[in-house]
Amino acid sequence: MCGIVGYTGKKNAVPILLSGLRKLEYRGYDSAGIAVSTEIGIKIVKLKGKVRKLEDKLLSYPLIGNCGIAHTRWATHGKPSAKNAHPFRYKNFSIVHNGIIENWKSVKDELISLGYKFTSDTDTEVALICFYDLYKKLGINAAITKLTEKLKGRYTFLFIDENKPNEIIGIKSGNPLVIGQNSDAVFAASDITALLSFTKKAYFMEDGQFFVAKGGSLKFYDFAGKKIEKSSEEIKWDVKEAERGGYKHYLLKEIMEQPDSLNRVMSGRLNLFDDELRESIAPKGRIICTACGTSFNAALCFKYFFNMLTGRSVTVENASEFRYQPFDLDSDSLVIVLSQSGETSDTKEALSIAKMAGANTLAIVNSWESSIARMADNRIYMNIGPEISVASTKAYSAEVMILYLLALRIAGEMGVSKEKLQIWRDRLSSVPEICTHYLSNITNIESIARKYYKNKNFFFIGRGIGYPVAVEGALKLKELSYIHAESYAAGEMKHGPISLIDNDFPTIAIAPDNKQRAVLFSNIEEIKSRMGQILLISDKKLEGCDILIMPEIDSWLSPFVYILPLQLLSYYIANLLGNDVDQPRNLAKSVTVE
Numbered sequence: 001m002c003g004i005v006g007y008t009g010k011k012n013a014v015p016i017l018l019s020g021l022r023k024l025e026y027r028g029y030d031s032a033g034i035a036v037s038t039e040i041g042i043k044i045v046k047l048k049g050k051v052r053k054l055e056d057k058l059l060s061y062p063l064i065g066n067c068g069i070a071h072t073r074w075a076t077h078g079k080p081s082a083k084n085a086h087p088f089r090y091k092n093f094s095i096v097h098n099g100i101i102e103n104w105k106s107v108k109d110e111l112i113s114l115g116y117k118f119t120s121d122t123d124t125e126v127a128l129i130c131f132y133d134l135y136k137k138l139g140i141n142a143a144i145t146k147l148t149e150k151l152k153g154r155y156t157f158l159f160i161d162e163n164k165p166n167e168i169i170g171i172k173s174g175n176p177l178v179i180g181q182n183s184d185a186v187f188a189a190s191d192i193t194a195l196l197s198f199t200k201k202a203y204f205m206e207d208g209q210f211f212v213a214k215g216g217s218l219k220f221y222d223f224a225g226k227k228i229e230k231s232s233e234e235i236k237w238d239v240k241e242a243e244r245g246g247y248k249h250y251l252l253k254e255i256m257e258q259p260d261s262l263n264r265v266m267s268g269r270l271n272l273f274d275d276e277l278r279e280s281i282a283p284k285g286r287i288i289c290t291a292c293g294t295s296f297n298a299a300l301c302f303k304y305f306f307n308m309l310t311g312r313s314v315t316v317e318n319a320s321e322f323r324y325q326p327f328d329l330d331s332d333s334l335v336i337v338l339s340q341s342g343e344t345s346d347t348k349e350a351l352s353i354a355k356m357a358g359a360n361t362l363a364i365v366n367s368w369e370s371s372i373a374r375m376a377d378n379r380i381y382m383n384i385g386p387e388i389s390v391a392s393t394k395a396y397s398a399e400v401m402i403l404y405l406l407a408l409r410i411a412g413e414m415g416v417s418k419e420k421l422q423i424w425r426d427r428l429s430s431v432p433e434i435c436t437h438y439l440s441n442i443t444n445i446e447s448i449a450r451k452y453y454k455n456k457n458f459f460f461i462g463r464g465i466g467y468p469v470a471v472e473g474a475l476k477l478k479e480l481s482y483i484h485a486e487s488y489a490a491g492e493m494k495h496g497p498i499s500l501i502d503n504d505f506p507t508i509a510i511a512p513d514n515k516q517r518a519v520l521f522s523n524i525e526e527i528k529s530r531m532g533q534i535l536l537i538s539d540k541k542l543e544g545c546d547i548l549i550m551p552e553i554d555s556w557l558s559p560f561v562y563i564l565p566l567q568l569l570s571y572y573i574a575n576l577l578g579n580d581v582d583q584p585r586n587l588a589k590s591v592t593v594e
């Protein structure tokens with residue numbers, strides 16, 4: 001899940017490639033590098049570390065050329081180092097790569113037996129030398145055909161050739177690649193955020209396709225080398241959305257943006273997707289929701305809300321497990337997949353398995369025209385603009401809102417009364433305003449963060465709809481602060497976890513006003529009686545507990561409102577610990593490997 005970017009045109013490629021890398025850095029930030037076709041051939045600058053280090057290096061080692069490729073890395077094969085940083089070069093070719101070559105070892109052994117030598121531990125260099133070996137024997141197009149037959153895995157490559165200055169070749173097989181074009185240039189990137197500043201005209205590559213661009217000219221081919229026509233699309237996002245907008249971090253901007261993003265999610269959808277889902281969506285058979293990480297946690301809220309509305313149960317599965325379990329799916333089943341990036345490998349695979357089983361598939365995605373969006377039978381876009389910070393926040397609340405509206409849609413098709421549906425429509429319509437009011441009246445989250453940021457362990461507990469909110473709250477704290485945080489259904493604490501409680505192991509209790517709150521409060525008393533510290537997230541105070549006071553709302557709306565202090569608490573604690581809140585260590589925004 002690296003970020004790759006390419007440019008060929010009339011301008012100096014370096015600033016354009018660096019701006020693209022900055023936009024793609026959330027995909028991985030272990031190393032960065034650039035290769036430019038200069039007057040004296042291809043020149044490469046690469047190093048371990050972030051894009052800004054590369055920018056600093058290029059100040060003392062200026063490169064100029066109208067064509068180049070660049071890369072920001074999330075290490076898979078070979079540890080983060082300058083040696084394993086992209087781009088790589090072999091003879092006249094240079095390459096950047098996003099993805100994994102599964103059969104790299106056998107291909108490498110074959111090449112070594114042919115006398116080739118390697119300088120890195122990466123699968124990418126294996127692909128480059130394999131390409132060169134085929135090109136030497138067969139020429140470009142046939143080499144691409146043979147290479148894509150030989151390599152197993154998911155990958156996108158960008159190549160430049162010293163013998164053909166200003167020409168870029170790009171190959172897509174499994175991972176995202178989007179091409180931008182304006183009057184005198186062609187841009188290529190892992191996602192549209194890297195193109196937004198330069199053009200609104202985009203071509204979305206399909207698997208099994210490659211392109212050749214030179215200056216402003218652009219041609220597309222299939223892997224057999226046959227020329228193909230592709231139509232361009234107008235990019236709907238605007239560059240400002242991909243900026244920080246005056247906030248210190250993208251994360252804080254995206255947390256504070258949620259009232260607006262929820263309005264955008266709901267705009268034109270209180271008719272419960274009449275325009276987007278023209279056919280009946282309620283399945284005769286089972287409903288399965290599958291996703292990863294925060295998107296999975298959003299699906300957990302759907303399970304509770306849909307069950308409350310209809311009495312029916314929904315199966316919610318981690319996509320990384322779902323893809324290996326033989327579910328009894330058929331044409332009566334509805335499989336809902338959720339993905340902010342639309343490129344998460346496990347979710348994509350789960351979707352293709354559901355499709356192969358004949359299930360009706362619906363994708364809820366943010367990234368426009370992403371693979372998952374294009375694969376599913378139906379798709380609902382979040383319409384919330386790009387989410388740049390690696391930790392997902394506005395996409396979470398957007399996913400929950402779409403799932404709640406979807407629950408109303410299916411419930412309506414199953415015969416739930418119009419009156420009941422209208423009550424919920426009205427309640428959901430009030431959510432953005434409740435969030436706006438809460439976010440503009442926060443008082444003590446920073447001081448609470450200052451009190452707790454040195455703790456090494458946390459429990460997050462909840463009951464009913466409060467439980468999935470606890471799960472997401474724990475994930476946010478883990479990924480942003482690197483502090484161990486575990487979420488539990490509060491009733492489970494006495495079956496083991498309570499043995500860990502002491503006054504160094506605080507518990508954050510999510511306590512909206514639902515029917516389980518009374519028993520949750522007794523669970524809290526059990527923890528307090530073992531000297532456990534409690535931070536309560538509730539509209540009701542409890543003696544001996546710290547509290548982040550919440551507005552009095554219907555408890556079913558708590559995934560939208562109670563998540564706000566949990567997101568902010570994680571933000572402030574991560575800040576106090578000096579962590580990189582937008583790019584936490586070891587993570588990437590779109591996980592395109594298994």
Ligand code: AGP
Nearest residue numbers: 293294295339340341344391392
């Ligand atoms: C959440 O903050 C993380 N970035 C991660 O868990 C993420 O939710 C997961 O990788 C799924 O991503 P997706 O929604 O883009 O598929």
